[in-house]
Amino acid sequence: MNEIKIFCPATIANLSCGFDVLGLCLDNVGDEMVIRKSAQKGIRITKIVGADLPLETENNVSGVAGLALLETVTPDFGFEIEIYKNIKAGSGIGSSAASSAGAVFGINALLGYPYETKDLVQFAMQGEKLACGNAHADNVAPALLGGFTLVRSYSPLDIIKIESPSELYATVVHPQIELKTSDARSVLKQTVSLKSAIMQWGNVGGLIAGLYTQDYDLIGRSLHDEIVEPLRSVLIPGFDSIKQAALENGALGSGISGSGPSIFALSKGAATAEKIAKAMCEVYEAINLPYEIHVSKVNSEGVKILSQQ
Amino acid sequence: MNEIKIFCPATIANLSCGFDVLGLCLDNVGDEMVIRKSAQKGIRITKIVGADLPLETENNVSGVAGLALLETVTPDFGFEIEIYKNIKAGSGIGSSAASSAGAVFGINALLGYPYETKDLVQFAMQGEKLACGNAHADNVAPALLGGFTLVRSYSPLDIIKIESPSELYATVVHPQIELKTSDARSVLKQTVSLKSAIMQWGNVGGLIAGLYTQDYDLIGRSLHDEIVEPLRSVLIPGFDSIKQAALENGALGSGISGSGPSIFALSKGAATAEKIAKAMCEVYEAINLPYEIHVSKVNSEGVKILSQQ
Numbered sequence: 202m203n204e205i206k207i208f209c210p211a212t213i214a215n216l217s218c219g220f221d222v223l224g225l226c227l228d229n230v231g232d233e234m235v236i237r238k239s240a241q242k243g244i245r246i247t248k249i250v251g252a253d254l255p256l257e258t259e260n261n262v263s264g265v266a267g268l269a270l271l272e273t274v275t276p277d278f279g280f281e282i283e284i285y286k287n288i289k290a291g292s293g294i295g296s297s298a299a300s301s302a303g304a305v306f307g308i309n310a311l312l313g314y315p316y317e318t319k320d321l322v323q324f325a326m327q328g329e330k331l332a333c334g335n336a337h338a339d340n341v342a343p344a345l346l347g348g349f350t351l352v353r354s355y356s357p358l359d360i361i362k363i364e365s366p367s368e369l370y371a372t373v374v375h376p377q378i379e380l381k382t383s384d385a386r387s388v389l390k391q392t393v394s395l396k397s398a399i400m401q402w403g404n405v406g407g408l409i410a411g412l413y414t415q416d417y418d419l420i421g422r423s424l425h426d427e428i429v430e431p432l433r434s435v436l437i438p439g440f441d442s443i444k445q446a447a448l449e450n451g452a453l454g455s456g457i458s459g460s461g462p463s464i465f466a467l468s469k470g471a472a473t474a475e476k477i478a479k480a481m482c483e484v485y486e487a488i489n490l491p492y493e494i495h496v497s498k499v500n501s502e503g504v505k506i507l508s509q510q
Numbered sequence: 511m512n513e514i515k516i517f518c519p520a521t522i523a524n525l526s527c528g529f530d531v532l533g534l535c536l537d538n539v540g541d542e543m544v545i546r547k548s549a550q551k552g553i554r555i556t557k558i559v560g561a562d563l564p565l566e567t568e569n570n571v572s573g574v575a576g577l578a579l580l581e582t583v584t585p586d587f588g589f590e591i592e593i594y595k596n597i598k599a600g601s602g603i604g605s606s607a608a609s610s611a612g613a614v615f616g617i618n619a620l621l622g623y624p625y626e627t628k629d630l631v632q633f634a635m636q637g638e639k640l641a642c643g644n645a646h647a648d649n650v651a652p653a654l655l656g657g658f659t660l661v662r663s664y665s666p667l668d669i670i671k672i673e674s675p676s677e678l679y680a681t682v683v684h685p686q687i688e689l690k691t692s693d694a695r696s697v698l699k700q701t702v703s704l705k706s707a708i709m710q711w712g713n714v715g716g717l718i719a720g721l722y723t724q725d726y727d728l729i730g731r732s733l734h735d736e737i738v739e740p741l742r743s744v745l746i747p748g749f750d751s752i753k754q755a756a757l758e759n760g761a762l763g764s765g766i767s768g769s770g771p772s773i774f775a776l777s778k779g780a781a782t783a784e785k786i787a788k789a790m791c792e793v794y795e796a797i798n799l800p801y802e803i804h805v806s807k808v809n810s811e812g813v814k815i816l817s818q819q
Binding site: 218219220221222223351352353354359361363389390391392393394395396398399400401402403404405406407408409410413414419422423428 | 527528529530531532660661662663668670672698699700701702703704705707708709710711712713714715716717718719722723728731732737
């Protein structure tokens with residue numbers, strides 16, 4: 202194989218009660234990347250379409266993630282990367298993670314799969330470190346593995362993949378505002394009440410149980426964030442109205458995607474997900490706030506190969 | 511049916527990372543109760559063997575739990591309760607919960623099962639309120655339902671039963687010291703760091719995932735308490751040595767049972783559980799501390815009917 206074209210999915214991290222540990226993979230929202238072998242060693246970003254991002258390997262998340270992988274293997278050839286961005290930077294649905302995950306997935310494929318996909322998470326995390334200063338895994342893990350992923354631990358890194366119930370859909374609305382990650386972080390408190398923490402881990406347990414038993418009601422009851430959402434949601438215009446509209450239209454639950462400003466809702470079945478999308482759009486149209494809307498099944502496989510030659 | 515004799519199991523609450531939400535049911539450690547119909551309405555505790563506990567209905571946890579149930583149904587007969595205690599009060603393996611759970615289970619049976627077992631938790635919790643001032647469910651839920659139980663939420667009460675992996679065993683050692691619940695509580699801090707809380711709910715997620723997938727290694731990796739064990743374990747003589755002995759002898763994980771002083775270890779298979787028991791005994795024998803030791807499979811059904819007539 203000399204060239205691979207892949208779909209690099211968007212992801213929802215910080216899934217309600219699962220702040221910092223739980224994420225899921227979207228199915229029809231994502232970037233495309235073409236990665237090919239080159240005689241010249243190392244990694245060159247040769248084309249970026251759809252976003253104004255640095256071409257220098259060391260300043261590009263896909264370059265940095267790929268270089269982290271190449272520190273552990275030493276092929277006698279190099280790689281060229283073309284990136285076709287559809288996920289907007291700063292949207293809160295894992296734009297940098299899609300590029301980081303795609304780079305390591307594609308390079309690993311062109312190397313003849315020396316690593317299992319699960320073991321690529323550690324390299325993709327280095328792209329996240331470049332993007333936000335923190336090598337977090339809760340977007341790159343679902344982007345690579347699909348379904349839901351739980352980061353049980355960072356030290357040592359321990360990622361658990363959880364299959365998604367078959368009819369689970371996500372609706373994501375992205376209000377076109379800039380929400381700086383630094384602002385989303387600065388509202389967090391470094392301590393939480395023991396009582397709230399207990400409620401949160403009760404819900405994490407309930408959510409995981411609901412996913413394994415395909416109990417949509419339990420998933421819905423557990424999609425509740427005691428700790429972060431109350432602090433961050435005030436930074437997102439119309440958050441309460443969007444969430445209320447989602448729940449009134451059949452959402453199992455709704456919350457902030459990543460660190461925002463996108464807002465997600467989960468639901469059972471495509472029809473409900475579309476109905477929720479319509480209701481969310483109406484909220485932002487009523488206040489003349491531009492938005493993008495996505496409706497997607499949960500993607501059970503992660504990065505997908507579109508073609509290879 | 512006029513009389514029922516039941517086995518009322520001991521339980522482990524505050525299961526490592528699952529402080530206040532996760533408990534499990536033991537199989538061969540527990541009390542027995544005989545409950546029979548009487549012409550006189552109300553509830554009378556007619557006999558208590560093996561413990562010095564109040565006979566007055568309103569001062570006995572089984573009486574209070576039973577009365578809570580009888581507030582919702584009005585039979586034209588009453589109940590006599592005999593309690594044969596094997597679980598020591600203050601041991602940390604759910605002595606009051608066994609009596610509370612047994613009372614409501616037996617009375618419900620003699621009433622012709624107006625309630626599903628799951629719906630009895632709310633009544634049994636009233637016995638716990640008498641025992642410790644707090645209507646907690648993390649012992650009575652596993653005592654009634656068996657297996658592992660998750661208290662996802664108290665408001666509204668939402669209990670999730672999780673089947674135990676088939677080869678999961680518990681070893682419990684009870685050092686014969688008095689550890690007041692008030693002391694075990696007073697060492698808790700009312701706030702925790704966000705970082706520790708995130709690690710805790712990552713582990714709760716991992717533990718639940720491990721239980722559903724019968725992944726013993728994952729169960730073991732997840733049996734870790736960032737928050738409460740470091741504070742409470744100092745109140746239990748030899749805790750670190752007992753835990754270390756358990757882990758060195760094959761335990762998946764080890765921690766404080768309930769609010770102590772009992773210490774539990776979970777393991778795969780009876781042989782390992784027995785080996786752990788031997789190692790725990792040696793630790794307490796070396797320091798001349800009296801103890802009781804229990805080895806038990808996880809009980810998948812909860813309260814058991816021994817006979818009925």
